Every structure is written in structure tokens, then in C-alpha cells.
Amino acid sequence: MLAKLGPLDPDSITDLRPYLDTVPDPRSPRGRRHPLTCILLVCACATISGAKSIDELAEWGQRAHPTLLAALGARPHPLAWRRSPSAPTIDRVLARIDGDALDAAIGAYLADQHQATAEATESEDTPRRPAIALDGKALKGSARLGQRCRHLLSAITHHRPITLAQTEVGAKTGETRHCRPLLRDLDLAGCVVTFDALHTVKDHLSWLAGTKKAHYIAVIKTNQPLAHQQISGLPWSQATIAHTRSETGHGRVESRSIKVMAIADSLGGIAFPHAKLAIRVHRRRRQRGKKQTRETVYALTSLDAHQATPAELAAYLRGQWAIENSSHHIRDVTFAEDACTVHAGNAPRALAALRNLANGVLHTLRADNIAKTTRAIRDLPERALPFFGISYEPDPSGT
Structure with missing residues (x-):
């Protein structure tokens, strides 16, 4: 799998260390042995090598050669x-670390990496405007008696999914009030922001289009019954199908058709800020051995007809739904996020940020199979360093 990625030249990959240097050290100056950046680098290298727990993070460092650890900033010691x-050191550091600072550092690093490789990863199916999905995820393994599982809200790019920002929310119902703080520091001008019906809040739409100069695609479901009734009641039968797409995989066949209709500034007295088009997507799915299922989804967008084709609108909506497979599924299956029972302090969020880092780096380098790539890195610790722009020269003596 590493051969498919081609030669990894650390000089052509952004160095992670300056970004981690911005994270404040939560420890007392007295008794520190290893710098915080060194500890975080060990965790990052271990995670991209497939480590799934605190013990496995530490074991990666124990297998590493002393010269490799020195390249990461570890202090030498006669005792191996x-x-x-x-x-225990990693556990205490991750539990007390500033989660906001760590997420900001990793988000900035991935954003720079994504920008540097964006042109190389574009394809004919990529829409003209960059898109960012807003989506939440529960860390199921972090639940304890009397304590609900941690819940995170993330901003993730559609093409080659990269987590640009992440924050912890109290529960899924608390996602809405964290939407603006999460996106506030991101440059969204000209971008398309997609989200599910939970975040279809008029104040947020107005803020995105007016203040951030972004475009949105807002899904309308029955949690807003009046708006859903108005949009579903538009004369869709008179509109022609503008785009269709069929996909086959995992034992199922799925087809989607999209209709687009220009609207006025309000729908039956319900104003949606900057809304220009109404969208209707009809999905048919046939699973092997099961009956065919059908679903109709409605959405509004601030994009005008000349700013996005029906095919691009369909790609934006598909990109929002695909985040589950390209990010959440990988974190749960490849990195065993839901099975991780770490729950103390900020450690669950910090481990999620490290998984975002590993997943994002591998996606920017166009790894087709994340699981196989992590297994290829796992056996030799020195293979992980080039992924973060760190040069390492093995000790020729082998001692």
C-alpha cells in the first residue's frame, strides 16, 4: 500500500511540529521529562500506524529506535x-490538554496540507466550489454510569475529507448553538456549507450567507413542519428531472434523481435568507434480497442556477451523506473509536483529534484503503515520520 502512495519526501510535506508547538503544555514545569510536542508526535505517529488505545500509543514509542525518538524531540536516557x-504520562497529558488548542493546531495543519494538494486531487466529478460538511459524532465508548458519551461537532471537507475544525458539545441537541463558534475562524468565502436538518436555522443561514460570504445547502425535514409542507407542496410534478445518477456496490443498487426549481425570497410567508433554489432529491435503493426503498429529500440553497448545475447540487448533497463513510466509518472501524473506553478529562476528544489527523493526512496523500495503509506502516515505526514532514536518518550502526 505504501508503494501506491509513491515516495514520501518529508521536504514536500508540511512539518507538523510548528503547529503542535502552539498547544500550551498543561503540566507543571517541574518534573517534565519530554516536551509536549514530542508526546503529541509519538501519539500522532502511533495513531497513523494503527494504535487504538493509550497502551498502544506508548508501545509504539517503546518499539521506536532511540535515534527516531531523538528526531521527535525525546530526551535521551540510559534506561530503555x-x-x-x-x-500513564500520555494518559495524564491527553486528559489535561487544551482540547480547543489541539483541535485548532491539527485543523490548521490539515487545512494547509489540503490546500497544497487540492489541485492534484481534483477530478471531473469535483464541483467548482469547495464544500464543507457540518456533522456531529458520538464517542460511544466514552460513556460511563451516570455520564453520557461525549459528542463532537466537526467541519469536514467533502472531497478528500479533512477535518478543519472540531469542538465538543454536550449532546446532539447542543450542536446548533456550537455551529457559529465552530465555523467562525474558517475562511468560508465562496465555499458551500452543507448540513442536515438539525442545523437549518434561519439565523445561521443569514450569518453564513451575509457575514461569512458563504453559500449553503439546507435540508428541510419534518422537524420544521410548516416549511416542509410549503416546499413539498411546490409544483414538482411540472418540473423535469435535471440529473440522475446510479451506483452499485456493497450488494445494493442506488439511484438518485434531482429536480431544481427557482423560488422567490419567501415560501408562503416563510422567509429563508438568501434562498434562491429549491431542490428535490428522490432516492431508490434496492438491497440484495430485500424490497426496494424510496426516500424523498427537500433542500434549499443560496446558490443560483448559474452558480451550480443540477449535477453539482446533487454532488454537494451526496458529499454531505458520504461523510458517514469517508470519516465516521473509518474512525469507528479502522481506528476503533467507538470501542475506545478512554473517558477521563479531555482524552476522548484529544484521541478523536489524533484520529482526524491520521485520517486526514492519509486522504490528502490519496490512500485508497486507510486500513491497509495503517497496517503497512505499523510494523516499522520509522515509516510514520515522513507522513508528518519529519526527516529521519536511521543509525547505521543499528544500536
Whole structure:
């Protein structure tokens, strides 16, 4: 799998260390052995090598050669078991680390990496405007008696999914009030922001289109019964199908057709800020051995007819739905996020940020199979360093 990625030249990949240097160290100056950046680099390298727990993060460092640890900033020590951060040290650091600062550092790093490789990864199916999906995810393994599982809200790019920003929310119902703070520091001018019906809030739509100069595609469901009734009541039978697409995989056949209709500034007295087009997507899915299912989804967008074709609008909506497979599924299956029972302090969020980092880096380098790539890195610790722009020269003596 590494051969498919081609030679990894650390000089052509952004160095992660300056970004991690911006994260404040939560430890007391007295008794520190390894710099915080070194500990985070060990965790990052171990995660991209497939480590799934605190113990496995520490074990990666124990397997690493002393010269490799020195390249990461570890202090030398005659005792082998003290050359790398121990599991208790990593556990305490991640539990006390500033989650906002760590997410900001990793988000900035991935954004720069994404920008540097965006042109190389574009394809004919990529819409003209960049798109960002807003989506939440629960960390199921972090639940304890009397304590609900942690819930995160993330901003993720559609093409080659990269987590640009992440924050912790109290529960899924708390996602809405964290929407603006999450997106506030991102440059969204000209971008298309997609989200599910939970975030279809008029104040947010007005803020996105007016203040951030972004476009939106807002799904309308029955949680807004009057708006859903107005949009579903438009004369869709008179509109022609503007675009269709069929896909086959995983034992199912799925086809989608889209209709687009220009609207006025209000629908039956319900104003949606900057809305220009109404969208109707009809999906048919046939699973092997099961009956065919059908679903109709309605949405509004601030994009005008000359700013996006029906095919591009369909791609934006498909990109929102695809985040589940391209990000959440990988974190749960390849990196065993839901199975991770770490729950103390900020450690669950910090581990999620490290998984976002590993997933994002591998996607920017166009790894087709994340699981196989992590297994190819796992056996030799030095293979992980070039992925983060760190040069390493093995000790020729082998000692």
C-alpha cells in the first residue's frame, strides 16, 4: 500500500511540529521529562500506524529506535523504558490538554496540507466550489454510569475529507448553538456549507450567507413542519428531472434523481435568507434480497442556477451523506473509536483529534484503503515520520 502512495519526501510535506508547538503544555514545569510536542508526535505517529488505545500509543514509542525518538524531540536516557513517554504520562497529558488548542493546531495543519494538494486531487466529478460538511459524532465508548458519551461537532471537507475544525458539545441537541463558534475562524468565502436538518436555522443561514460570504445547502425535514409542507407542496410534478445518477456496490443498487426549481425570497410567508433554489432529491435503493426503498429529500440553497448545475447540487448533497463513510466509518472501524473506553478529562476528544489527523493526512496523500495503509506502516515505526514532514536518518550502526 505504501508503494501506491509513491515516495514520501518529508521536504514536500508540511512539518507538523510548528503547529503542535502552539498547544500550551498543561503540566507543571517541574518534573517534565519530554516536551509536549514530542508526546503529541509519538501519539500522532502511533495513531497513523494503527494504535487504538493509550497502551498502544506508548508501545509504539517503546518499539521506536532511540535515534527516531531523538528526531521527535525525546530526551535521551540510559534506561530503555524511559526513552519514550509512558502510558500513564500520555494518559495524564491527553486528559489535561487544551482540547480547543489541539483541535485548532491539527485543523490548521490539515487545512494547509489540503490546500497544497487540492489541485492534484481534483477530478471531473469535483464541483467548482469547495464544500464543507457540518456533522456531529458520538464517542460511544466514552460513556460511563451516570455520564453520557461525549459528542463532537466537526467541519469536514467533502472531497478528500479533512477535518478543519472540531469542538465538543454536550449532546446532539447542543450542536446548533456550537455551529457559529465552530465555523467562525474558517475562511468560508465562496465555499458551500452543507448540513442536515438539525442545523437549518434561519439565523445561521443569514450569518453564513451575509457575514461569512458563504453559500449553503439546507435540508428541510419534518422537524420544521410548516416549511416542509410549503416546499413539498411546490409544483414538482411540472418540473423535469435535471440529473440522475446510479451506483452499485456493497450488494445494493442506488439511484438518485434531482429536480431544481427557482423560488422567490419567501415560501408562503416563510422567509429563508438568501434562498434562491429549491431542490428535490428522490432516492431508490434496492438491497440484495430485500424490497426496494424510496426516500424523498427537500433542500434549499443560496446558490443560483448559474452558480451550480443540477449535477453539482446533487454532488454537494451526496458529499454531505458520504461523510458517514469517508470519516465516521473509518474512525469507528479502522481506528476503533467507538470501542475506545478512554473517558477521563479531555482524552476522548484529544484521541478523536489524533484520529482526524491520521485520517486526514492519509486522504490528502490519496490512500485508497486507510486500513491497509495503517497496517503497512505499523510494523516499522520509522515509516510514520515522513507522513508528518519529519526527516529521519536511521543509525547505521543499528544500536
